[in-house]
Amino acid sequence: MGELVNVTVADHLATIRLDRPPMNAVNTRMQAELSEAAAYVGRVPQVRAAVVYGGPKVFAGGADVKEMADKSNLDMGAFTQRLQAAFTAVAEIPKPVVAAITGYALGGGLELALCADFRVCGESAKLGQPEILLGIIPGAGGTQRLPRLIGPARAKNLIFTGRMVDAAEALRIGLVDEVVPDAEVYTAATRLAARFVTGPAQALRAAKHAIDAGLDVGLDTGLEIERLHFSALFATEDQKIGMHSFIDDGPGKARFLGH
Numbered sequence: 197m198g199e200l201v202n203v204t205v206a207d208h209l210a211t212i213r214l215d216r217p218p219m220n221a222v223n224t225r226m227q228a229e230l231s232e233a234a235a236y237v238g239r240v241p242q243v244r245a246a247v248v249y250g251g252p253k254v255f256a257g258g259a260d261v262k263e264m265a266d267k268s269n270l271d272m273g274a275f276t277q278r279l280q281a282a283f284t285a286v287a288e289i290p291k292p293v294v295a296a297i298t299g300y301a302l303g304g305g306l307e308l309a310l311c312a313d314f315r316v317c318g319e320s321a322k323l324g325q326p327e328i329l330l331g332i333i334p335g336a337g338g339t340q341r342l343p344r345l346i347g348p349a350r351a352k353n354l355i356f357t358g359r360m361v362d363a364a365e366a367l368r369i370g371l372v373d374e375v376v377p378d379a380e381v382y383t384a385a386t387r388l389a390a391r392f393v394t395g396p397a398q399a400l401r402a403a404k405h406a407i408d409a410g411l412d413v414g415l416d417t418g419l420e421i422e423r424l425h426f427s428a429l430f431a432t433e434d435q436k437i438g439m440h441s442f443i444d445d446g447p448g449k450a451r452f453l454g455h
Contacts, residue, residue, distance in 0.1 A: 198229035203236055208393045209386060210237045210246040212286075219257030220250045222304045222336075224275070227282040230308075234285035244397055244454065245389040246289060248312055249296040249382055250305075258303030258326075259336065276335045279304070283336050287311035287408070290401040292392040296385035297321050298378060302360065307334060310341040313404065315371070316385040317363050318378035323371060324360035344411060346370050396434035397454035402426075 197203045200216045200223075212233045214220040222230075237246045250256050259279065267275065286293065286308065295301075295312035301323045309315050309323075317323070325338045333339060334355060343351035346369050354361065366372040376384040392400060402425035410418030429435050434452045441450035 197233055197236065198225075200226045201229035201233045203233050205240070205243055207390070208242060208244040209389055210240075210243045211386075212237065212246055212248045214248070214250040214256055219254055219300070220305065221257055221260040222279070222308070223260040223263050224278070227278050230282040231285045234282075234289050237291065238289045241397075241454070243291065244393040244395070245292040245294070247294050247296050247382070247385045247389050248286065248308065249385065250298060252298055252379075252382070254299035254305075255295070255297040255301040255321075256305030256308055257300050258305050261330070272335075279336045283308055283311050287337075287341075290404060291397070292389060292400060292404070294385045294389045296382045297323070297372065298381050303327055303334065303338075304336050307336040307338045307341065310337060310345060314373045314388060316374045316376060316381060316388060317366060317372045318381045319363050319375055320378050321363045321366070321372075321375075322360040323366050324358065325355045326358040326360070328356060329358040394452065396432070396438060396450075396452040398432045398434060399429055402429055 200214070202213050202215060204211050204213065214226070216223070216226055237243050264272065264275065293312045295309040295315045297309055297315060297317035299318070299321060301309045301317070301321065303326055306323050306325055325334050325342065327334050327338070334342075338355060339351075342354065350369050361369070361371065363372065363375045367375050374384060374388070406422045406425050409421050413421070433455055437452055438450045
């Protein structure tokens, strides 16, 4: 699909592959290609789930510091707007997304991983938000998505110190969902994502939106978002399949069509 980000699809599962050696530093071109990749994965009905993968050695080392170092504050306002938009496009893919983290996920790399629904990392992976060591703060969602995931105190600890955490600590604090041997990261991530490929696509889309949108509003508004999605799903074929399968054959035996 692109020079720095490409998408492959097999068995209804898309892989969004970052490919900018040696560290997959996120520059302006990668931002644009990430947005395009996310839009493609989101709109193609044959794709039911996705994995974001940086390759066997590194997920992403962060934004491209060389590209940013001499920019003005006005330049960076526009740059960060594009960067946030690219990552938000990944976060808003209306399908289950798993980040497969090898090596380093630092700065913008961790912020990209935070846009996935689940994170699988290798045993030697290192994760962190080191921007404070450069005299700045995270600018692509770290101050917002990280505390929503692991809580404000833990997020402040990582952001204020700029320290890296290893895989064991990342799992303990809820930053990642699974730790596997380094060589098995992509396989484990695709195995997790594949669980959703045969699920009810419209219900998964609704569940993801209800959860994500509900985090940003009050409880009453969140409940209304849930109610609207819940009732709308009774217009889908999968709802009929799921409920009649439950009645006739018991739970867990439905074969959904995805619409």
